[in-house]
Amino acid sequence: MINIAIFVSGSGTNCENLIRYFADSDSVCCKLVVSNKADAYALVRARNLGVETAVAPKAQLNDAGFMMPLLEEHHIDFIVLAGFLPLVPNFLIDAYPRRIINIHPALLPKYGGKGMWGHHVHEAVKAAGETETGMTVHYVTPVCDSGEMIAQFRTPLSPDDSVDDIAEKEHQLEMQHFPHVVEQVLNETFGISV
Numbered sequence: 001m002i003n004i005a006i007f008v009s010g011s012g013t014n015c016e017n018l019i020r021y022f023a024d025s026d027s028v029c030c031k032l033v034v035s036n037k038a039d040a041y042a043l044v045r046a047r048n049l050g051v052e053t054a055v056a057p058k059a060q061l062n063d064a065g066f067m068m069p070l071l072e073e074h075h076i077d078f079i080v081l082a083g084f085l086p087l088v089p090n091f092l093i094d095a096y097p098r099r100i101i102n103i104h105p106a107l108l109p110k111y112g113g114k115g116m117w118g119h120h121v122h123e124a125v126k127a128a129g130e131t132e133t134g135m136t137v138h139y140v141t142p143v144c145d146s147g148e149m150i151a152q153f154r155t156p157l158s159p160d161d162s163v164d165d166i167a168e169k170e171h172q173l174e175m176q177h178f179p180h181v182v183e184q185v186l187n188e189t190f191g192i193s194v
Contacts, residue, residue, distance in 0.1 A: 002190055003031040004182075005076045007084035010118075012042020014082035014103060014174055019049045021179035027192045028183075032074045036061055036086050064091045071095075078189070080182055081140065085117055088140050100140040101185060103178055105170050107152055108136040112145030122166045125157070132156050133166055135173045137181045151181045 004022070006015045012033075019030045033046035033053045043053045052074065060066040068091070071079075081088070081102040088100060104112060106121045116124065125133045134154035139147035153173045157166060186192060 001026075002028045002077045002186055002192060003075045004028060004186075005032040005034055005071060005074065005079050006030060006042075006046075007079060007081045007088075008033060008035045008040055008042035009037055009085040010040055010042060010083045012040065012045040012083070013171070014178055015042045016045040016049065017175055018080065018082065018179055018182060019046065019051055021183075023049075028186060032071075032076060034070070036084070042083070058086060061086055062089045064089075067092060068095065078186065079140075082178075083118075087142075087144060090142050093140060093142060098139055099189060101150060101182070102138055102140050102145075102147070103174060104136045104138065104145055105167075105174070106136065107132070107134045107154065108138065108145055108149060112136075114144055116145065119163065119167065122163045122170065125166055126161070126163050129159070130157055133170050135170055135177065137178065137185075150185060151177070153177045 006018060008015050015033060022028045022030050030051055033042060033051050034056050035043050036057055038055045046053050054070055079096055079100040093100060111121045111124050132154050134152055136152045137150045141147040155169045155173055
């Protein structure tokens with residue numbers, strides 16, 4: 001069984017989508033949901049679906065003495081960032097080489113890096129007059145949003161689209177594609193059939 005930890009900061013729609021997607025899998029288990037925010041609604045979603053949760057504010061997140069035992073206790077093999085805002089500390093990247101992936105709500109390398117998250121991304125896409133947007137899944141490295149790209153999915157934009165319209169179009173891509181990309185990476189990484 002491959003045990004996944006999902007790291008979240010917000011409402012957790014992707015988190016819930018992943019938990020539901022792998023719920024009946026014989027080879028993958030969404031074992032733990034970790035948030036840097038105690039009030040993240042993602043924690044409620046996870047608990048409602050029977051998944052254990054943990055809170056790791058900045059000090060704990062950056063403390064190997066806290067994080068490594070937490071992940072080891074749950075036998076975590078792979079980490080998925082699903083709307084997780086803090087930078088992942090280097091000790092985690094070293095402990096999970098090419099086993100931490102992130103979803104980003106834009107077509108990287110555009111609209112990535114510090115400050116580019118959530119609505120900020122969609123506002124920048126609108127301000128630039130882009131004719132398309134999309135989502136990127138990439139490996140996590142010490143440099144924000146710069147890891148090797150795994151997959152991108154695109155959606156056309158109209159000049160009439162509001163920032164909220166852009167956000168919704170991109171979010172639909174996430175709901176449709178993200179679980180499949182995670183499954184593909186797990187298949188390639190661990191040689192399993194999900």
